[in-house]
Amino acid sequence: MSEWSSGEIYESYVGRWSRLVAAEFVAWLDQPNGQRWLDVGCGTGALTSTILRTADPASVLGVDPSAGFVEYARKTVTDERASFEVRSAAELPDGPYDAAVAGLVLNFIPERVEALRRMREIGSTVAVYVWDYSDGMELMRYFFDAMIEVRPQDREQDEGLRFAFCTAHGLEGLFSESGFTTVDLREIVVPTEFASFDDYWQPFLGGQGVAPAYLRALGESDQLALREAVRSRLPIEADGTIRLKAKAWAAKAVS
Structure with missing residues (x-):
């Protein structure tokens, strides 16, 4: 299974948030x-x-390079105003579009400045949001802080380091480099509540995403050590509940 292929597993890991x-x-x-x-x-x-559901659009075209994700979207989003195509960010359609948006994907686009420039060409409003991996995306932050403790040699796998631009300042810089003169930024914080440690940990076993793919590549003893290191750090309440927060940064500009 590739890092991004199963819609069901992705939903349980981060899609719901x-x-x-x-x-x-x-x-x-x-x-x-x-x-x-x-x-x-x-x-x-x-x-x-x-x-x-909330913007009453005339139409929405969703594009993604993962055929598995597109198949899942087609099955679950049945509104006739929506259509989906297997396309990468380097193969965007001509448009024009009133709004070109991207949620939680900019850090996985290798040529992200070029992608934003293309979105600027075809979209009147361009907007994105990304997780704050280095600080506010707590369910991932607990994982990587424990990883650094257990396997400091793998520090470069930390999404906070890999995606250091996923901050207000980083997004502003990317939009500026892409040709936008004015960028509006906003912090978005949402609750992420888990019924138990197993509820928190199970999605990491699915292999979908950076942290789950890293975990899957470890040997069994290292997986167990990391699991216990994460458990020891989490704020687990008396009834087993784990209440965390997830912070994202959003940016928008008019082309």
Whole structure:
């Protein structure tokens, strides 16, 4: 299984939390009804479905390089205004679109400045959101802080280091480099609550995403050591509940 292929596993890991951020993100964009939207890196359809539910669009085209994600989105997002295509960010359609958006995908696009420039060419409003990997995305932060303790030699795997631009300052710089003169930024924080440690840990075993793929590549003893290191750090309440927060940064600009 590749790092990004199963929609069901992705949903249990981070997709469900993305949907909470998407609702605040779309409301913040405050686009008129009847717009044409492009959802770049649509994944399982979290952002697309939010646009359909809350923004009354004329149409939404979701594109993603993962055929598995596109298949999942087609099955679960049945609104006739939505369509999905297997495309990478380097193969975006001509448009034009009233809004070109991307949720939780910019850090996985190798040529992200070029992608933003292309979104600027075809979209009147361009907007993105990314997790704050270095600070506010707590469910991942606990994992990588424990990883650094258990296997300091793997420090470079930390998403906070790999995706250091996923901050307000980093996004502003990317938008500026892509040709935008004015960028609006916003912090979005949502709750991520788990019923138990197993509820928290099970999605990491699915191999979908950077941390789960890293975990899967470890030997059994290292996996167990990391599991216990994470458990010892988490704020587990008396009834087993774990209440964390997930912070994302959003940026928008008019082309």
